[in-house]
Amino acid sequence: MIPPSLPDFPWDQLAEYGARARAHPGGIVDLSVGTPVDPVAENVRAALASASDLPGYPTTHGIPELRTAAVAALSRRHGVTGVDPQAVLPTIGSKELVAWLPRLLGAGPGDVVVIPEVAYPTYEVGVLLAGAEPVRADGLTQLGPRRPAILWLNSPSNPTGRVLGVDHLRKVVEWARERGTVVVSDECYLALGWESEPVSLLHPSVTGGRLDGLLAVHSLSKSANLAGYRAGFVAGDPELVARLLAVRKHAGMIVPRPVQQAMVAALDDDEGVARQRERYAHRRLLLRKALRDSGFRIDHSEAGLYLWSTRDEDAWTTVGWLADRGILVAPGTFYGPAGRQHVRVALTATDERVEAAAERLAE
Ligand SMILES: Cc1ncc(COP(=O)(O)O)c(C=O)c1O
Numbered sequence: 523m524i525p526p527s528l529p530d531f532p533w534d535q536l537a538e539y540g541a542r543a544r545a546h547p548g549g550i551v552d553l554s555v556g557t558p559v560d561p562v563a564e565n566v567r568a569a570l571a572s573a574s575d576l577p578g579y580p581t582t583h584g585i586p587e588l589r590t591a592a593v594a595a596l597s598r599r600h601g602v603t604g605v606d607p608q609a610v611l612p613t614i615g616s617k618e619l620v621a622w623l624p625r626l627l628g629a630g631p632g633d634v635v636v637i638p639e640v641a642y643p644t645y646e647v648g649v650l651l652a653g654a655e656p657v658r659a660d661g662l663t664q665l666g667p668r669r670p671a672i673l674w675l676n677s678p679s680n681p682t683g684r685v686l687g688v689d690h691l692r693k694v695v696e697w698a699r700e701r702g703t704v705v706v707s708d709e710c711y712l713a714l715g716w717e718s719e720p721v722s723l724l725h726p727s728v729t730g731g732r733l734d735g736l737l738a739v740h741s742l743s744k745s746a747n748l749a750g751y752r753a754g755f756v757a758g759d760p761e762l763v764a765r766l767l768a769v770r771k772h773a774g775m776i777v778p779r780p781v782q783q784a785m786v787a788a789l790d791d792d793e794g795v796a797r798q799r800e801r802y803a804h805r806r807l808l809l810r811k812a813l814r815d816s817g818f819r820i821d822h823s824e825a826g827l828y829l830w831s832t833r834d835e836d837a838w839t840t841v842g843w844l845a846d847r848g849i850l851v852a853p854g855t856f857y858g859p860a861g862r863q864h865v866r867v868a869l870t871a872t873d874e875r876v877e878a879a880a881e882r883l884a885e
Contacts, residue, residue, distance in 0.1 A: 528650055532643060532856040539845040546848025551879040553809075554850045556680070556827050556868045558747040560801055563794045566746065569787035573780040580779035582771045584612040584755075588782050591789035592740070592755050598792065600712060602724045602738075604731060609760040611767050612777040612785065616710055616741040616754035620644040623706060623739075624652035624672055626769045627762070633671040640858045642680045642708070658858055662697050669701040678711040678720050678825035681857045681866035685718045685825045691728040699735060704762065710741035710754070713795050714802060717824040724758055733759045744827055745795050746788035751781045753788070802827065805869045805876045812880035813867065821864070829867040830854075840865045847882040 536554060543550040583589070589607040596602035613619040619626075621644050624635050633654040637645040641658070649656040659665055675694065677686040686694075691707075698705045707723035714720075721728060724738045737758040743749035756766065770776075777785075788794065810820060810829055818831045833840050837853035844851050844865070851868075854861025871879070 528647055529643070536841070536850070536852065539841050540850055542842070542845040543848050543850040546882075548848055548878055548882070551849045551871055551875045551882075553868045553871055553879065554852045554866075556744070556870050558744065558749050559870055559872050560747050560798060562747050562750075563788070563791060565791060566748070566784045566787045566794070570751070570780045570784040573783035576779050580776055580782060582611075582774075582776045583767055584610075584777060584782050585779075585786075587786050588612060588755075588789075591786045592757060595789040595792075596722065596724065596738075596740075596757065599795070600722045600725065602722050603726055604729075604733060605724060605757050606760050609733070609763040610755055610757045611763050611770070612782060613739075613754040613756055614775060614777055615743060615749070615752035616708065616739050616756075617644055618775065619739060619754065619756055620708065621648045621651060622775075623756075623766075624648050624654055626766050627672065627704060628765075629654045629671040634668055636665065636670045636673040636703075638674065638676055638679065638858075640679070640682055640854065640861045641674070642676060643856060645674050645676075645708075658860075662694065670703045672704045672706060673698055675705065675707040675723065677707065677709070678714060679822070680711065680826060681828050681852070681854065681861065681864075682821065682830045683823035683826040683828055685715065685720045687718075688721050688725070688727050691721060691723055691725075692730075695723070695728060695730075695736065702735075704735050704737065704759075706737045706739060708739045710739065710744055711826040712740070713745045714799065714827060715825040716803065716806065720825050734761070735759055737762055742785060742788050745798065746791070747798065748784065748788060751784055753777065753781055753785045755785075801873075802869045805871070805873065808876055808880050809867060809869065812883040816883040827869050829869070830864050831867050832864045834863055837862055837865055847879075847885075849879050849882065 589610040592610045629652045631653045635649040639658045639660045646656045742753040852866040854864030
């Protein structure tokens with residue numbers, strides 16, 4: 523068997539710039555990976571511990587409380603209605619689902635899967651793992667007469683922070699329904715709207731009250747600092763979720779039971795999400811001002827965890843310029859050819875490190 527040919531793991535290319543940034547006398551400010559640095563809430567940790575003596579296998583579909591908590595959180599936080607708790611499936615973080623979803627839904631050679639023009643790299647990886655053809659497009663007209671098996675959306679976007687409005691989402695849904703295309707929206711940054719209010723694919727203003735052919739992918743990594751727990755879920759069309767569940771049961775893709783308990787606590791905790799939002803809002807304003815004052819332009823970035831920044835030069839030149847100031851960021855090329863003149867600046871560093879970055883940019 524020949525394994526599918528996957529792109530080189532992009533982060534390996536950043537190692538030399540990481541070394542340059544670490545050599546700064548004030549130490550590195552690592553804004554390259556969007557990994558949370560703030561504490562896991564006490565109530566979430568207590569919930570995890572409360573389920574530490576359960577020796578039996580957990581179910582792939584998750585405990586009913588978890589599914590109910592997910593439906594309730596979608597409704598309270600994002601105005602999503604009509605999701606059947608049976609149509610919620612916990613995932614081991616969302617990255618594994620992104621990487622396997624085309625395969626799990628049966629896409630394969632001869633199928634087209636649409637991913638955003640500038641995108642989180644795992645969408646492409648998932649299409650390649652399924653043996654299908656990835657097509658990068660942000661607009662439906664770019665797709666011509668094609669009938670894709672799956673179309674990925676990501677709003678707010680990683681890396682650009684762009685938000686897709688209700689009209690855009692509704693048009694995509696109508697277009698997809700005419701073609702039998704499954705629309706999957708990765709909504710892991712949905713709680714992080716700054717200058718615009720992101721809308722879920724599953725919101726009734728988008729769906730018209732019908733969830734057929736639609737899935738939303740959610741993660742607790744960013745909203746609840748649970749990246750280390752690996753906690754996400756997918757929800758939407760009951761028939762599609764049942765198909766995912768059927769395969770995942772066979773494949774042993776099960777969220778550990780203590781993590782399921784922690785997810786219930788995090789999904790019930792809107793205050794925790796608000797607290798985390800405040801931290802990111804503060805860091806975002808500091809970094810945005812410092813970047814702009816030192817000559818950067820920031821595009822999109824109206825939501826999400828990143829500032830999509832440019833000096834209208836090759837992305838690697840900007841990565842080097844920042845590395846010499848001890849600041850590590852990701853080049854836009856990691857996210858597709860259209861990112862060649864941008865860098866992605868993450869908001870995930872402590873206040874102290876973000877202040878250090880701002881000072882260095884002002885020098
Ligand atoms: C757009 C997007 N989707 C999915 C993920 C995966 O997140 P996790 O696996 O932690 O849920 C990330 C992580 O950065 C992301 O940016």
